Amino acid sequence: MTVNIHIGSVPERLGQAVYDASQQAIRERGQFSVAISGGSLPKLLAAGLKSYDVDVGKWNVFLADERVVPLDHDDSNYREIRFRIPSLPVIPIDPSLSSDECASEYTTKLVEKLGESPKFDMLLLGLGPDGHTCSLFPGHSLLQEKTKLVAPITDSPKPPPTRVTLTYPVLNAARAAVFVVTGASKADVVLDIIENEESTFPGALVKLSEGTVDWLFDEAAASKLSK
Numbered sequence: 001m002t003v004n005i006h007i008g009s010v011p012e013r014l015g016q017a018v019y020d021a022s023q024q025a026i027r028e029r030g031q032f033s034v035a036i037s038g039g040s041l042p043k044l045l046a047a048g049l050k051s052y053d054v055d056v057g058k059w060n061v062f063l064a065d066e067r068v069v070p071l072d073h074d075d076s077n078y079r080e081i082r083f084r085i086p087s088l089p090v091i092p093i094d095p096s097l098s099s100d101e102c103a104s105e106y107t108t109k110l111v112e113k114l115g116e117s118p119k120f121d122m123l124l125l126g127l128g129p130d131g132h133t134c135s136l137f138p139g140h141s142l143l144q145e146k147t148k149l150v151a152p153i154t155d156s157p158k159p160p161p162t163r164v165t166l167t168y169p170v171l172n173a174a175r176a177a178v179f180v181v182t183g184a185s186k187a188d189v190v191l192d193i194i195e196n197e198e199s200t201f202p203g204a205l206v207k208l209s210e211g212t213v214d215w216l217f218d219e220a221a222a223s224k225l226s227k
């Protein structure tokens with residue numbers, strides 16, 4: 001696994017990375033499969049993609065994680081992504097289901113598009129100040145999930161508590177991952193993940209079997225890194 005660190009110009013680098021990966025995937029495999037996180041990422045992605053004419057007709061867009069709330073709820077990652085980039089054909093969860101059923105139903109949608117062993121072309125991931133990524137939280141038993149592709153969680157320490165998330169078997173099979181991390185509140189966890197090889201924060205456990213992980217930091221998030 002190759003790891004690259006970039007500091008500054010986050011939306012621009014993000015837009016370029018997504019555009020380049022989508023062009024390459026469509027050229028080589030006829031489609032681009034991407035998983036997108038919620039939180040602060042969709043706004044940065046929208047700013048970054050503004051300069052590109054992307055053909056989203058050939059994109060398979062999944063949620064890296066989702067809160068089990070109505071699709072028009074303020075907490076919905078689907079809603080936020082579609083609000084920021086209305087053209088993106090994001091595949092939603094069915095929030096009318098229980099968390100278990102919702103994870104199973106999203107697994108079915110994932111397998112229909114990408115097969116039994118999904119391999120995303122690109123993951124677009126965030127990082128919370130506590131080191132969580134997707135809805136994989138520090139110390140949670142979901143970090144050990146080896147079988148499910150999409151797992152339910154009903155005790156998320158960050159509200160809302162009921163969510164579904166891609167698991168490490170799916171994340172670590174991806175061809176590329178881009179972490180997008182901004183703000184001083186994340187500087188401590190960024191320092192641990194980047195400079196401590198033994199880091200156990202959920203973001204540090206994204207270790208692709210093959211492929212590249214790019215970390216995009218703004219100056220504040222990178223402020224504690226030794227240059």
Ligand SMILES: O=C1O[C@H](COP(=O)(O)O)[C@@H](O)[C@H](O)[C@H]1O
Pocket residue numbers: 037038039040041064065066067077125126127128129132133134135158
């Ligand atoms: O709850 C979530 O938080 C993370 C991090 O969000 P951010 O606002 O700190 O960027 C996000 O990546 C995830 O998709 C979301 O459900």
